Amino acid sequence: MEKILQKKSFPKWVEKLDAYEIYSPVKKDNTWSYEIINTPGDIELDYPNAVQAPKKIINPQREVFLEFGRSDDDTLEVTEVLPEEKSVVIFGVRPCDAKALTLTDLVFSEDIKDNYYGKRRKQTAIIGLACNTPPSPNCFCTSVDGSPHSEDGFDILLTDLGDRYFVKSLTNMGNDLINLGKGLFVAPKANEKKELAKIHADAEKKLKRQVNDVEKIPPKLKEMFESAFWDEESMSCLRCGICTYLCPTCHCFDISDEVTSVAPFKGYRIRTWDNCQFPDFTMHSSGHNPRPDKASRLRQRIMHKYQYFVERYDHYQCTGCGRCISKCPVGIDIIEVLNKVRDYG
Amino acid sequence: MVKLEDLKKEATQILKSGKVKYIIGYAKGADGFMPIPTFISDPEDVENLTWNPACVHNLTKFIVDEKKRLKKDKNPDNRPIGIIVKGCDSRAINVLLQEKYIDRDDVYLLGVSCEKTGVVDEKKLAKTLKGQRVVQIDFEDNGNFLVTTESGSEKIPAEDVLAERCIECKANFPVVFDIVFGEKIKRQVDKPFQSVETIEDLSQEDRWKFWKEQLDKCIRCYACRSVCPMCYCDECVVDTISFAVEPDTSAEEKAQKIKWIEKSPNLSENIVYHLTRAMHLAGRCIDCGECERVCPLDIPIRFLNKKMEKDAKNFFDYEVGFDPDQPSLVSSFKDEDPEDFIR
Ligand code: SF4
Ligand code: SF4
Ligand code: SF4
Ligand code: SF4
Ligand code: SF4
Numbered sequence: 001m002e003k004i005l006q007k008k009s010f011p012k013w014v015e016k017l018d019a020y021e022i023y024s025p026v027k028k029d030n031t032w033s034y035e036i037i038n039t040p041g042d043i044e045l046d047y048p049n050a051v052q053a054p055k056k057i058i059n060p061q062r063e064v065f066l067e068f069g070r071s072d073d074d075t076l077e078v079t080e081v082l083p084e085e086k087s088v089v090i091f092g093v094r095p096c097d098a099k100a101l102t103l104t105d106l107v108f109s110e111d112i113k114d115n116y117y118g119k120r121r122k123q124t125a126i127i128g129l130a131c132n133t134p135p136s137p138n139c140f141c142t143s144v145d146g147s148p149h150s151e152d153g154f155d156i157l158l159t160d161l162g163d164r165y166f167v168k169s170l171t172n173m174g175n176d177l178i179n180l181g182k183g184l185f186v187a188p189k190a191n192e193k194k195e196l197a198k199i200h201a202d203a204e205k206k207l208k209r210q211v212n213d214v215e216k217i218p219p220k221l222k223e224m225f226e227s228a229f230w231d232e233e234s235m236s237c238l239r240c241g242i243c244t245y246l247c248p249t250c251h252c253f254d255i256s257d258e259v260t261s262v263a264p265f266k267g268y269r270i271r272t273w274d275n276c277q278f279p280d281f282t283m284h285s286s287g288h289n290p291r292p293d294k295a296s297r298l299r300q301r302i303m304h305k306y307q308y309f310v311e312r313y314d315h316y317q318c319t320g321c322g323r324c325i326s327k328c329p330v331g332i333d334i335i336e337v338l339n340k341v342r343d344y345g
Numbered sequence: 346m347v348k349l350e351d352l353k354k355e356a357t358q359i360l361k362s363g364k365v366k367y368i369i370g371y372a373k374g375a376d377g378f379m380p381i382p383t384f385i386s387d388p389e390d391v392e393n394l395t396w397n398p399a400c401v402h403n404l405t406k407f408i409v410d411e412k413k414r415l416k417k418d419k420n421p422d423n424r425p426i427g428i429i430v431k432g433c434d435s436r437a438i439n440v441l442l443q444e445k446y447i448d449r450d451d452v453y454l455l456g457v458s459c460e461k462t463g464v465v466d467e468k469k470l471a472k473t474l475k476g477q478r479v480v481q482i483d484f485e486d487n488g489n490f491l492v493t494t495e496s497g498s499e500k501i502p503a504e505d506v507l508a509e510r511c512i513e514c515k516a517n518f519p520v521v522f523d524i525v526f527g528e529k530i531k532r533q534v535d536k537p538f539q540s541v542e543t544i545e546d547l548s549q550e551d552r553w554k555f556w557k558e559q560l561d562k563c564i565r566c567y568a569c570r571s572v573c574p575m576c577y578c579d580e581c582v583v584d585t586i587s588f589a590v591e592p593d594t595s596a597e598e599k600a601q602k603i604k605w606i607e608k609s610p611n612l613s614e615n616i617v618y619h620l621t622r623a624m625h626l627a628g629r630c631i632d633c634g635e636c637e638r639v640c641p642l643d644i645p646i647r648f649l650n651k652k653m654e655k656d657a658k659n660f661f662d663y664e665v666g667f668d669p670d671q672p673s674l675v676s677s678f679k680d681e682d683p684e685d686f687i688r
Binding site (some may be wrong): 020028029030031051052061062137138160209235236238240241242245246254256258269270272278279280285286287288327329331332333335336 | 361374375376377379380381382383384402406407468478536561564565566567568570571572584591592593594599607609610635638641642643661
């Protein structure tokens, strides 16, 4: 379904969505983040990409699996805690971040269906905003099968046409949301469709960075497992959690029990994000660590995204959002690493 | 002014003569104006060295890294490492010496003077330039920076874009070095704790509100710990299992490992992390500001360490990183130390 929505009607539409919990990018101190908003006026769609991808809403950093404890007669009680049922809308999602969700879907819903992730995913509508200008100097979505107006993972994609939005619904969930604002939306005219196509084409040209011949990288990586390349490239790496925690596609986790009270005995089994750059990520209880140094950890990050995932799912596990580049404290730049891999040897 | 050519000449010379194993310095990054840490062992690559107001990183962290590598190496090459140090970085070297983490001849220090200015705060720079993309930034005479953007060059007063720590800096000239570049210029710092005083001045209620909001944002990526040259412990309280688990660690020992901090990134656990870290850095933090710079969520954690620094100065007349032979703050006492807090 394709529609036009005047920007001045936008708040009226959002008002109609009062049955939903609504997230939007908001500016807190100096950084942008997705937060629950209370009035339509709080929605900010003129924003660079948020520091943390909307992954943090669908796959939160801490997820409670179950609650345990001893009752008065000393029996052990275990109760499953599923995510609260509600309808959620996230506004202002960038195409790379929506595509990232489709990749995580593969991991969490193929052989083993993850009920927690699945539930949140299903009850959340993703409303995107095409990037008329790449929000980060490190955007490179077009190199990895994406684009600033890619539709993957969206229920609705908005494109800013100045005083109007071009609204494209891509799923039934999207149609329902538009129907709630009946009367506010009109059909696009031929010239508006032309305008849309031009904006989309121009946006692609504005991307400053790219990885050429990206398809040469997965086979190349396969030969580079033992290469000294990883030692050289990782010399300055600090083994922090920035590149992975901020990455919209990274999804590794750890499960632990947290006791909140000893008498009466009570606690939670939780899942929290984990990541391959931390030294204890692969530590065995024997004391052996198969990834003992930062070279093997950087290798893991790149291999997972550009080799293992490609082999397993036929997609790059990187959508080119540029976050790991912009936020790495020492300037380790995945574009540069990939270009070097392609030309290595 | 620091002449890059002189720096390169010395670097080439010490590499060629085999005096150092390699040199840790700054090089141009792949994209943008921010330099990256570089490790040079081939004299040919000295060409890549750079020095400009965006050389923010405290490279001494990589000396700690090297020490850890050497410990595991069966045939260690114990030649010194050449390293470029600003004033603040040189104070970190002094702390590492004081704590006997390194020996003086583990390092060959190429000091650089910040003279009248210091290094930039990327966020302030972005604000001042209202989103124009910076291509290059250089030192200029008279406390100015020359900033080249995509649309041209302009001179801006350094004070507009200097990192907070540089405004409050006590060592704009290296305090320990083997060779030094640039002039020693005395700089008056009237209010060395001005930034943290803005927080101290708040009411207790507002202060709690401030920290609650700030620490609630923390995602525990531990970049603040990872970047810190003083955070060198083999076993850190935040790691669930750590290096201290060796093949011969017994099951009992493992079972007795205390979990100090839960993995949940919630306010209470985040506070445990940050307060523990602040306490562990009392009398050790040299205010390089790296922990705050690297935080992806812009959490002003430098305040915590600055407060420790202020208290150490006011209560114990202790200053960090100027004298490698002074007894450390937390492992020594003087008769005149205040004791009115002991009840
Ligand atoms: S990578 Fe592409 S889709 Fe993502 S923010 Fe940048 S331009 Fe938009
Ligand atoms: S690559 Fe950068 S962001 Fe990632 S762990 Fe290393 S230092 Fe941290
Ligand atoms: S690897 Fe980096 S560029 Fe790719 S999706 Fe993750 S954060 Fe974005
Ligand atoms: S760098 Fe920032 S987000 Fe990461 S652990 Fe430190 S304070 Fe938290
Ligand atoms: S605590 Fe922060 S400012 Fe202090 S030495 Fe460590 S990184 Fe530098």
